Amino acid sequence: MTSYAVVVPTLLRDTLADCLAALAAARGPRPDEIVLVDDRPDPDPAPDALAHALTVLGDLRERTTTVATGGRGPAAARNTGLRTVTAPWVAFLDDDVQVGPHWCAQLVQDLEEAAPDTAGVQGVITVPLPGERRPTDWERGTAGLTRARWTTADMAYRTEALRQVGGFDERFPRAFREDADLALRLLDAGWRIRKGRRTTLHPVRPASRWASVGQQRGNADDALMRHLHGPDWWDKAVAPRGRIRRHTAITAAGAAACALAAAGHRRAATACALGWAAGTAEFARARIVPGPRTRDEVTTVLATSVVIPPAATWHRLAGAWRHCNAPAWQEAAR
Numbered sequence: 580m581t582s583y584a585v586v587v588p589t590l591l592r593d594t595l596a597d598c599l600a601a602l603a604a605a606r607g608p609r610p611d612e613i614v615l616v617d618d619r620p621d622p623d624p625a626p627d628a629l630a631h632a633l634t635v636l637g638d639l640r641e642r643t644t645t646v647a648t649g650g651r652g653p654a655a656a657r658n659t660g661l662r663t664v665t666a667p668w669v670a671f672l673d674d675d676v677q678v679g680p681h682w683c684a685q686l687v688q689d690l691e692e693a694a695p696d697t698a699g700v701q702g703v704i705t706v707p708l709p710g711e712r713r714p715t716d717w718e719r720g721t722a723g724l725t726r727a728r729w730t731t732a733d734m735a736y737r738t739e740a741l742r743q744v745g746g747f748d749e750r751f752p753r754a755f756r757e758d759a760d761l762a763l764r765l766l767d768a769g770w771r772i773r774k775g776r777r778t779t780l781h782p783v784r785p786a787s788r789w790a791s792v793g794q795q796r797g798n799a800d801d802a803l804m805r806h807l808h809g810p811d812w813w814d815k816a817v818a819p820r821g822r823i824r825r826h827t828a829i830t831a832a833g834a835a836a837c838a839l840a841a842a843g844h845r846r847a848a849t850a851c852a853l854g855w856a857a858g859t860a861e862f863a864r865a866r867i868v869p870g871p872r873t874r875d876e877v878t879t880v881l882a883t884s885v886v887i888p889p890a891a892t893w894h895r896l897a898g899a900w901r902h903c904n905a906p907a908w909q910e911a912a913r
């Protein structure tokens with residue numbers, strides 16, 4: 580029977596206990612080992628939080644190892660877990676997911692059906708959305724995980740294949756694009772990746788109304804992806820292109836309006852300001868129409884729609900500058 584390890588990077592969020600409880604309750608062959616990677620920058624606060632989360636593992640507690648990384652990001656945390664495991668397969672789970680009741684049995688079946696040239700088998704992610712109303716912008720964004728390729732919310736890889744390509748690229752500091760980068764390197768190395776049958780639930784976690792603005796940091800990671808995998812990396816990764824070109828145009832129009840107004844060119848400034856307003860309004864409308872259209876949701880979307888275009892543009896330009904001479908990951912790791 581195929582043996583496997585489970586690696587869970589965590590920031591000790593409230594969701595960790597539910598994640599581990601679901602893993603402990605899942606039927607089927609148990610993992611040989613579980614590696615819990617504490618990726619908090621400062622692990623001193625709430626010292627009992629980790630111990631409390633581990634109690635839900637029951638008899639799996641004896642197979643569990645905990646390591647700390649000092650807050651270097653999920654890519655580095657997964658690499659730390661990878662260096663710890665000895666099983667031929669390693670399944671990565673995020674700390675905010677809940678595996679299905681038959682996950683262990685379905686995972687082993689997925690792995691046993693994998694051809695020798697298959698490096699990874701992806702789980703099926705489901706995101707519960709409210710049935711009594713339309714989902715919010717944040718909820719729709721989380722639901723996009725159900726269509727994402729190679730998401731490490733539930734992804735099993737051959738340990739040998741990961742070590743062959745050098746693991747996750749630790750220059751991706753967020754839980755964004757590091758999974759696609761790894762998959763593209765494995766495919767380039769001649770491996771295959773397929774989708775399995777096992778299912779995992781990814782609840783929508785609470786977030787502040789400005790969370791969508793913070794997500795724009797991922798545009799710097801897109802710049803690194805372009806540098807590493809070429810301008811057509813979107814097609815290779817089957818990833819949505821997003822709105823970065825529109826965000827750049829909106830930001831340019833707003834900046835031009837301010838500069839022209841300061842220089843006394845009122846007509847040109849007005850034209851640019853109207854372009855900025857039209858672009859911002861179209862962006863806000865595209866986010867408001869599919870949603871519940873409550874006062875709170877509309878207020879949140881309007882406010883963030885003003886901030887997102889310049890934030891996205893800034894992070895994309897900063898990423899392009901920072902990564903303009905970035906070597907391939909294995910070269911960088913030497």
